[in-house]
Amino acid sequence: MNLAYVQATSGDGDKPRLPGSLHVNRRLDQWLRIHAEGLVTITPGKVELGQGILTALAQIAAEELDIAFARVRVQAAATPASPNEAVTSGSLSVQESGMALRHACAEARAIHLSVAAQRSGVKLEAIRVEDGSFLGPEGPIGSYWAQADDALLACEASPGSRAKPPAARRIAGSAAPRLDLPDKVFGAARFIQDLRLPGMLHARMVRPPARRARFTALRDGALPGDARVVRDGSFLAVLASEEAIAEAAAARVTARAEWDAEDTLPESAEAWLRSAPGEDSVVVDRTEAAPEAAATLHARFFRPFVAHASIGTCCAVARWEGDQLEVWSHSQGIYNLRADLAKALRVPETQILVRHIEGAGCYGHNGADDVALDAALAARAAPGLPVRLLWSRAEELGWAPFSSAMLVEIEAETDAAGDIVAWRQQVTSQGHSSRPGRNPKPTLLAVEHVADASEIPAAINPPLASGGGAQRNAVPAYRIPRLQVGLRRITAMPVRSSALRGLGAPTNVLAIESVMDELAAKAGADPLAYRLRHLDDARGQAVLRAAAELAGWETRAKREGIGMGIGYARYKNSGGWCAVVAEVAAEAEIVCRHLWIAGDVGEAINPDGIANQYEGGAIHGVSMALKEEVRFDRRRVTSDTWEAYPILRFSEVPAVEFRLLARPEEPPLGAGEAALAPTIAAIANAIHDALGVRPHRMPFTAANLAAEMDAAGGG
Amino acid sequence: MDNGRDGDAMLAFTLNGEPAEGAPPEGASLLHLLRGSLGLSGPRFGCGEEQCGACMVLLDGRPGYACTLPAEAAAGRAVTTVEGLGTPEAPHPLQAAFLAEQAGQCGFCLSGILISAAALLQANPDPDEAAIRAALEPHLCRCGSHNRILRAVQRAASMMRAAP
Numbered sequence: 001m002n003l004a005y006v007q008a009t010s011g012d013g014d015k016p017r018l019p020g021s022l023h024v025n026r027r028l029d030q031w032l033r034i035h036a037e038g039l040v041t042i043t044p045g046k047v048e049l050g051q052g053i054l055t056a057l058a059q060i061a062a063e064e065l066d067i068a069f070a071r072v073r074v075q076a077a078a079t080p081a082s083p084n085e086a087v088t089s090g091s092l093s094v095q096e097s098g099m100a101l102r103h104a105c106a107e108a109r110a111i112h113l114s115v116a117a118q119r120s121g122v123k124l125e126a127i128r129v130e131d132g133s134f135l136g137p138e139g140p141i142g143s144y145w146a147q148a149d150d151a152l153l154a155c156e157a158s159p160g161s162r163a164k165p166p167a168a169r170r171i172a173g174s175a176a177p178r179l180d181l182p183d184k185v186f187g188a189a190r191f192i193q194d195l196r197l198p199g200m201l202h203a204r205m206v207r208p209p210a211r212r213a214r215f216t217a218l219r220d221g222a223l224p225g226d227a228r229v230v231r232d233g234s235f236l237a238v239l240a241s242e243e244a245i246a247e248a249a250a251a252r253v254t255a256r257a258e259w260d261a262e263d264t265l266p267e268s269a270e271a272w273l274r275s276a277p278g279e280d281s282v283v284v285d286r287t288e289a290a291p292e293a294a295a296t297l298h299a300r301f302f303r304p305f306v307a308h309a310s311i312g313t314c315c316a317v318a319r320w321e322g323d324q325l326e327v328w329s330h331s332q333g334i335y336n337l338r339a340d341l342a343k344a345l346r347v348p349e350t351q352i353l354v355r356h357i358e359g360a361g362c363y364g365h366n367g368a369d370d371v372a373l374d375a376a377l378a379a380r381a382a383p384g385l386p387v388r389l390l391w392s393r394a395e396e397l398g399w400a401p402f403s404s405a406m407l408v409e410i411e412a413e414t415d416a417a418g419d420i421v422a423w424r425q426q427v428t429s430q431g432h433s434s435r436p437g438r439n440p441k442p443t444l445l446a447v448e449h450v451a452d453a454s455e456i457p458a459a460i461n462p463p464l465a466s467g468g469g470a471q472r473n474a475v476p477a478y479r480i481p482r483l484q485v486g487l488r489r490i491t492a493m494p495v496r497s498s499a500l501r502g503l504g505a506p507t508n509v510l511a512i513e514s515v516m517d518e519l520a521a522k523a524g525a526d527p528l529a530y531r532l533r534h535l536d537d538a539r540g541q542a543v544l545r546a547a548a549e550l551a552g553w554e555t556r557a558k559r560e561g562i563g564m565g566i567g568y569a570r571y572k573n574s575g576g577w578c579a580v581v582a583e584v585a586a587e588a589e590i591v592c593r594h595l596w597i598a599g600d601v602g603e604a605i606n607p608d609g610i611a612n613q614y615e616g617g618a619i620h621g622v623s624m625a626l627k628e629e630v631r632f633d634r635r636r637v638t639s640d641t642w643e644a645y646p647i648l649r650f651s652e653v654p655a656v657e658f659r660l661l662a663r664p665e666e667p668p669l670g671a672g673e674a675a676l677a678p679t680i681a682a683i684a685n686a687i688h689d690a691l692g693v694r695p696h697r698m699p700f701t702a703a704n705l706a707a708e709m710d711a712a713g714g715g
Numbered sequence: 716m717d718n719g720r721d722g723d724a725m726l727a728f729t730l731n732g733e734p735a736e737g738a739p740p741e742g743a744s745l746l747h748l749l750r751g752s753l754g755l756s757g758p759r760f761g762c763g764e765e766q767c768g769a770c771m772v773l774l775d776g777r778p779g780y781a782c783t784l785p786a787e788a789a790a791g792r793a794v795t796t797v798e799g800l801g802t803p804e805a806p807h808p809l810q811a812a813f814l815a816e817q818a819g820q821c822g823f824c825l826s827g828i829l830i831s832a833a834a835l836l837q838a839n840p841d842p843d844e845a846a847i848r849a850a851l852e853p854h855l856c857r858c859g860s861h862n863r864i865l866r867a868v869q870r871a872a873s874m875m876r877a878a879p
Binding site (some may be wrong): 049050054141175177178180181182183184185186187188189190191193194196224225241243244245247248252309312313358360361363388390392393486608612613615616617618619620641642643647649650651653655673 | 865
C-alpha cells in the first residue's frame with residue numbers, strides 16, 4: 001500500500017491540499033538542499049527498485065529549478081529524515097514523489113528569485129534562470145549557489161502552483177540516461193548485497209522442513225571455522241566471519257536440526273480457494289435500464305500462486321549498538337519496515353534507523369522486509385558488529401510472500417444484437433497485501449519462528465479507492481448497464497500472500513478480456529471493433545487503435561498454428577492505459593513471438609524509461625502467462641529452484657514494438673504495471689485464435705491447454 | 716599442485732590482468748573468493764546452482780559459473796570479471812553500448828550478461844540475433860530488458876568491427 005492508501009484512510013483534512021506526498025511532508029527542506037558548490041541534493045522518500053524512478057525525479061527537480069540535470073544528486077531514503085512516502089508501489093511514485101518535488105522545487109526557485117530580486121533591485125519578472133545562475137537585464141545578479149542557505153528552505157510549502165507550464169519543459173520529457181546504470185555496467189558496489197562494513201559478519205538462515213515447524217533439538221557436531229549458531233525459539237541462523245564458512249555451517253546445521261513439522265498447506269490452490277473460509281464484499285453493484293438479455297455466457301478463470309522471483313536474493317545488514325538498531329535494507333517502505341521491526345523486536349521506533357540501499361528488482365513485496373528482521377535477530381548475537389544476512393535461492397523462491405492464487409468467475413448477458421446488458425463477476429482470492437507497518441501485529445516472516453511468536457495476520461485488500469487488491473481491475477472498463485462485482489477474501493493464509501506487480505489485475509483482466517473475445521465471437525464482431533463499441537474512454541480507444549495499427553490488426557491473415565490476440569486495460573482504472581496485441585505460435589509449448597504495445601501515461605517524464613517499463617512489464621506478463629506456478633506439498637513450497645520455478649529466458653522473449661501516445665498536458669501516471677495484465681490477456685486470446693481452445697487456467701502450458709481441450713471435448 | 720591445496724594455503728592467479736592471491740576457507744567457491752577477500756562486487760550471487768548466470772566470469776577467456784567453481788580452480792589461471800572489461804574512463808565497447816541502449820532496469824543480471832557477451836564477441840565478431848540469444852541463454856533477466864540487451868550486444872559488435 002502506498003501514500004494514496006494512507007491519504008484515503010486518514011483524515012488529514014485540516015491543511016490546504018498540496019500535491020502528492022508534499023501534503024503529508026510539507027517542509028521544503030525535507031525534499032531538497034542547495035549546496036554552494038553548485039549542486040542540488042533531492043531527498044525523496046521513494047526508492048529505486050530498478051524502475052528508474054530516481055532519474056525521473058532528478059529530471060523533475062532540474063526542470064523546475066532550471067539547472068543542468070548533471071547538478072542533481074539523489075540521496076537514498078533513510079529514517080528519520082526522509083519524507084515518509086509510505087511504500088514505493090502501485091506505479092504511483094511519479095504522482096506522489098514527482099509532483100511533490102515539482103511543487104517543492106518550483107517554490108524553492110521562487111524563494112531564491114525573490115531574494116535575488118530584493119538584493120539586486122531587479123524586478124522579479126525580469127530575472128531569468130540559466131543553469132542555476134540568475135540573470136537580470138544587465139547581466140548576472142546571483143545564483144542558487146551564491147545564495148545557498150538552508151534557512152531559506154526551512155519552511156512549509158505553500159499552496160498554489162508555480163510549476164512551469166508543460167510547453168516550457170525541456171528536461172522533464174526528455175530521455176535522460178539512467179543515473180544508476182553506469183554503476184551497474186561497471187560492476188560497482190551499488191547493491192545491498194555489495195555493502196561491506198568494517199568487522200562485518202556473515203549470516204545464513206537455517207530453515208525448517210515445513211512452513212509450520214517447531215525446533216526441538218540440534219544434534220552435536222563440529223561447525224566449520226569460527227561459525228556459531230544463533231537461535232531464538234525456532235528461529236535458527238548461523239554467523240561467521242566469511243560467507244563460505246557461514247554457508248557451510250548452515251548446511252551442516254540444517255542436516256543436524258530436528259523439528260516437529262506439521263502439514264498445513266492445502267492439497268491444491270484451486271481447491272483451497274473453493275473451500276477456505278472467506279469474507280464477502282460487494283465491489284460494485286449498479287443497475288441501469290437495459291434491453292432484455294438474449295444470451296448468457298459463463299466462464300471461470302484460475303491463476304495459481306506466483307512468485308516475485310527476483311534475480312538477486314534478499315539481503316539486509318543489521319547492527320546493534322546497545323539498544324539502538326541500524327538496518328540497511330532494500331525494503332520498498334523504510335518507515336513501514338521500521339514500524340514492524342519495532343513491534344517484532346519490542347523496541348521503540350525511535351531506536352531504529354533504516355537506510356535504503358538498492359537491491360535487485362523486487363516487483364512487489366518480496367522477502368526484502370523479512371530478511372531485515374532476520375538480520376536484526378542474528379545481529380543480536382554480535383553486539384556492535386554489522387551482520388549481513390543473505391537469503392539462498394531456495395528461501396527466495398520458497399519463503400517470500402507470493403501473489404495469491406485467484407479464481408474469477410464471470411456471467412455475461414447480451415442482447416439480441418450481441419451487446420452486453422449485464423455482467424456478474426465474482427473474485428475469490430487471499431488478500432494481496434501483507435506489507436509491514438499497517439497492522440497492529442507485525443507481518444515479518446520471523447515473528448512466527450521466534451520464542452515470543454505471533455501469527456502473521458491474513459493479507460488484506462486495500463480499498464478500491466486506493467487501487468484495490470484482489471479486486472484491482474475487477475470492474476470492467478466497458479459500458480455495462482447492469483454490473484455486479486463481488487469479492488471473497490480468504491481469511492486464512494497457509495501460503496503467505498502479498499503484493500506482486502499488478503496485484504489482482506492480471507487475473508481479472510485475463511478473465512474480462514477473454515470474455516470480451518468470446519462475446520465478440522458470438523456477436524460476429526471483430527474483437528477490436530467489439531471493444532471499441534463498448535468503450536467510452538477516448539484514451540482507451542486511442543491505445544487500442546494504436547496497438548492494432550502497430551500490429552497490422554486489420555489486415556492480419558489466418559495462419560496455421562499462429563494466433564493473434566488483443567488485450568486492454570487501464571491499470572487500476574485510474575492509472576496508465578495499455579493495449580497489447582500478441583502473436584503466438586503453437587509449438588511443443590506456446591511461444592509468444594511478438595508483442596505490439598500502445599501506452600498512455602499522460603505527461604511522460606522520461607519516455608525511454610516508460611518504454612523500458614512497459615516492455616519489462618509485458619515480458620513479465622509473458623513469463624507469468626506461459627510458465628509460472630508456485631508448487632507445494634502439504635508441508636513446504638517445492639518450486640524453490642529456477643528449474644522448478646522457470647521464468648522466461650532469452651530464447652523465449654518476444655520481439656516488442658511500443659508506441660507511447662504523447663499527452664504532455666495531462667497529469668503523469670506510473671508505467672511499471674500497466675502492460676502486464678493486458679499482455680496476459682492478449683496471449684490468451686492469441687492462443688484461442690491459434691488453437692480454437694480458450695485458456696482458463698494459467699500458466700498456459702501445453703499440459704494445461706491439453707486439459708482444456710479434453711474438458712471442452714468432453715463437455 | 717593441481718587441486719590439492721592445503722587448508723587456507725595461498726592461491727595465486729591472474730585477476731583482471733593483475734596478479735592476485737587469496738587464502739579462501741575450505742570449500743569456498745571462486746565467487747566467495749572474488750567477492751570476499753578480493754573485494755569485487757561485479758560477479759553476483761543469484762542461485763548458486765548454475766541456473767541464472769549472475770556470477771559468470773571468464774576463466775582463461777571462457778565463461779564459467781563462479782558460484783560452483785571451487786576457488787582452487789582459478790590457481791594459475793586468468794580470471795576476468797566485469798570490472799576487468801573496462802572502466803567508466805575506458806569502457807569496453809559492450810559497456811558503452813549497454814549505456815547507449817539504456818539496456819537494463821535493476822541491473823543485477825548485467826555483470827554476468829556482459830561477461831558472456833564479451834566471450835561471444837571474442838569468438839564471433841558478427842553474431843546474428845539467434846547467436847546472441849543462444850550465448851545469453853544461461854542468463855536470467857527478470858526485469859524484461861532482454862531486447863535492449865540484444866540490441867546493445869549488436870551495437871557493440873558493430874563498434875568493435877569498425878574499430879578493431
